Amino acid sequence: GESVGLHLPTLSVQEGDNSIINCAYSNSASDYFIWYKQESGKGPQFIIDIRSNMDKRQGQRVTVLLNKTVKHLSLQIAATQPGDSAVYFCAESIGYFGNEKLTFGTGTRLTIIP
Amino acid sequence: SAVISQKPSRDICQRGTSLTIQCQVDSQVTMMFWYRQQPGQSLTLIATANQGSEATYESGFVIDKFPISRPNLTFSTLTVSNMSPEDSSIYLCSVGFPRDRETQYFGPGTRLLVL
Numbered sequence: 123g124e125s126v127g128l129h130l131p132t133l134s135v136q137e138g139d140n141s142i143i144n145c146a147y148s149n150s151a152s153d154y155f156i157w158y159k160q161e162s163g164k165g166p167q168f169i170i171d172i173r174s175n176m177d178k179r180q181g182q183r184v185t186v187l188l189n190k191t192v193k194h195l196s197l198q199i200a201a202t203q204p205g206d207s208a209v210y211f212c213a214e215s216i217g218y219f220g221n222e223k224l225t226f227g228t229g230t231r232l233t234i235i236p
Numbered sequence: 237s238a239v240i241s242q243k244p245s246r247d248i249c250q251r252g253t254s255l256t257i258q259c260q261v262d263s264q265v266t267m268m269f270w271y272r273q274q275p276g277q278s279l280t281l282i283a284t285a286n287q288g289s290e291a292t293y294e295s296g297f298v299i300d301k302f303p304i305s306r307p308n309l310t311f312s313t314l315t316v317s318n319m320s321p322e323d324s325s326i327y328l329c330s331v332g333f334p335r336d337r338e339t340q341y342f343g344p345g346t347r348l349l350v351l
Contacts, residue, residue: 156339156340158342165343166279167342168341223284228277
């Protein structure tokens with residue numbers, strides 16, 4: 123089936139620096155994307171989403187960029203903090219009514235170095 | 237935001253036994269899903285729990301192994317039947333709300349170890 127993948131399985135970033143987590147998707151029909159954060163021992167937590175009619179969306183300290191031409195998604199975290207250490211997953215959906223299933227990427231472990 | 241809870245939070249079970257995991261939401265939802273997350277891996281969808289009808293299973297998952305119930309709009313159960321050590325995983329439920337069917341919110345997960 124279609125797959126969503128990540129370029130880097132691990133990423134270490136100095137506290138205070140910005141981090142960028144990348145995701146490649148293969149289903150050109152996907153039109154809705156979500157980033158989740160999963161801390162150790164917890165369920166995935168919604169961070170931010172974006173629809174295919176947008177290229178960029180910003181939240182609090184986070185920005186998601188979507189490049190449909192190369193089927194690439196990225197999550198930028200500004201001024202990283204120790205609490206940002208977690209595994210980050212991208213997920214995609216075709217998004218039409220009755221088929222709201224998500225396909226998850228492999229995940230990237232982000233470690234913030236104090 | 238809604239509170240999604242799962243019971244039990246963790247369990248250690250013997251091979252050949254079955255475990256039923258509960259997922260409870262404090263408000264009505266349209267969609268409920270069950271995922272498996274094996275150690276150090278991503279999430280794999282097991283099935284969509286349909287209210288009032290049989291669950292819709294993904295490829296590789298069958299009802300006999302993972303029976304699912306969804307008696308109402310706030311509750312669902314997943315049973316892991318005739319367990320083997322390969323079933324050791326985190327089992328997660330997620331929900332989608334009427335206002336936004338596509339976005340899924342997750343429960344805390346059930347950590348299962350099968351000996």
